[in-house]
Amino acid sequence: MSLLAVQDLAVARGGMRAVEGISFTLDKGEALILRGPNGVGKTTLLRTVAGLQPPVAGRIEMPEDAVAYAAHADGLKGALSVSENLRFWSRVFGGGAIGGALAAMNLGALTDRPAASLSAGQKRRLGLARLLVTGRPLWVLDEPTVSLDAASVDLFTAAVRAHLSAGGAALMATHIDLGLDEARVMDLTACRAKSDRIDKPAGFNEAFA
Template sequence: MSLLAVHDLAVARGGLRAVEGVSFSLAPGQALILRGPNGIGKTTLLRTVAGLQPPVAGRIELAEDAVAYAAHADGLKGALSVTENLRFWAAVFGGGDIGPALAAMDLTHLADRPAAALSAGQKRRLGLARLLVTRRPLWVLDEPTVSLDAESVARFGTAIRAHLGQGGAALMATHIDLGLAEARVLDLAGYRAKAGQQVRPAGFNEAFA
């Protein structure tokens, strides 16, 4: 049984196709790492899988409300404390105790600190801790270790392995070794779309081009 199945997917950025013909699947316990040169379309593909933009072609099969997405923005409210931020996201996603998430990302001692007073690395750890309170099976991650030191990278790697061990899956773009020995790698360089393939959305009127 797959948590995610992608069939002959094409995605676009800025009105032009980025990659096309991409197919893969993820079963419980599996991780897939996207690789490729800057600008190839890794972020665009992740956003498409997460439901933030439509595909140009192909189809994506996954259960409704299966995805927890973490991108470059940490999604924090600066005026709220670490605890309040996590409780907010736990409530949104129907999660429960935030204690394990605080401990997993070494935030327990910062629980009462406003998010605005955190360092860049601490904010990143709090942003990633949100994943642990969503209880969603598929983590879609775009360079999740930005701003993290080596110790925090190791902590997050442990969190991902625990997620996979509990039957979750992870799709990510990263060049950092997270200790995922069994993770598959998909190089998007082989799926680069032909140059100049413009994409016109349904109902596009050339008069307004």
């Protein structure tokens, strides 16, 4: 079974269709990078796959509790230290030790620093380190390299590659070249909705679109 199967998906933003007719699968060890101009619907698609809003049409299939989602917000508790933040998220997701995540994102020297005192790049690295303690096989990432310098982008790319090698998968939107030559690329420009009409499925709530 694929970690993610998307069939003929249509998603909406602000009560209007954004993109439609989207189909793809992600198996273990695979990554898919979404491309397209700002406003095309990349974030909306990612949020829909992550279960944060319902699709307008189509089907999303994945194992239960498969997704770890990282968006523009780093999801940190400023009063907690770096290590306390990671331990918190590890407990939430039932993950394990945090040492590997600290090392992967070069946070070892910052373990006792309050998250509120970190630089923007350090906060971003800590936010991404959360992915490594979730134990979730499918990473859904929205512009994960924001605020990262070149060295930190390399750390992130290495973390994604290790996740894929361990049997995980990644779906992400990014404008930069991560050097993941093994990743497939999907340009959403061709998937712009031809009509903004929404045929609302049962239970669809426009407030979350």
